[in-house]
Amino acid sequence: MGWCDDPSSKSYNKLIRFPFNFHAEKLYKSENIYDIIFVLDYNFKPIRKNKGSAIFIHIAKKNYSSTAGCIAVKKNDIKKIAKLISNKSIVNIS
Numbered sequence: 001m002g003w004c005d006d007p008s009s010k011s012y013n014k015l016i017r018f019p020f021n022f023h024a025e026k027l028y029k030s031e032n033i034y035d036i037i038f039v040l041d042y043n044f045k046p047i048r049k050n051k052g053s054a055i056f057i058h059i060a061k062k063n064y065s066s067t068a069g070c071i072a073v074k075k076n077d078i079k080k081i082a083k084l085i086s087n088k089s090i091v092n093i094s
Contacts, residue, residue, distance in 0.1 A: 001027045003054040013053035033059045036078050
């Protein structure tokens with residue numbers, strides 16, 4: 001599984017399966033940062049090319065290195081979040 005971040009693809013900002021002919025981020029990493037992810041409802045309705053894709057809440061790396069636009073939290077914290085949210089939850093980033 002992956003997430004297309006290539007604006008030249010019709011699948012831009014969507015979940016895809018590999019093999020894939022355009023650039024996409026693999027949703028499996030050796031660091032296990034994507035073991036649990038929440039896809040934020042950003043740039044979906046409508047999808048606008050070059051306005052951002054693959055914006056997730058996911059598990060932080062051990063050194064808390066920066067992300068490319070996502071929100072990264074401790075694994076224990078993401079488990080707590082998972083118990084509290086639903087598909088109707090609103091994430092307010094300020």
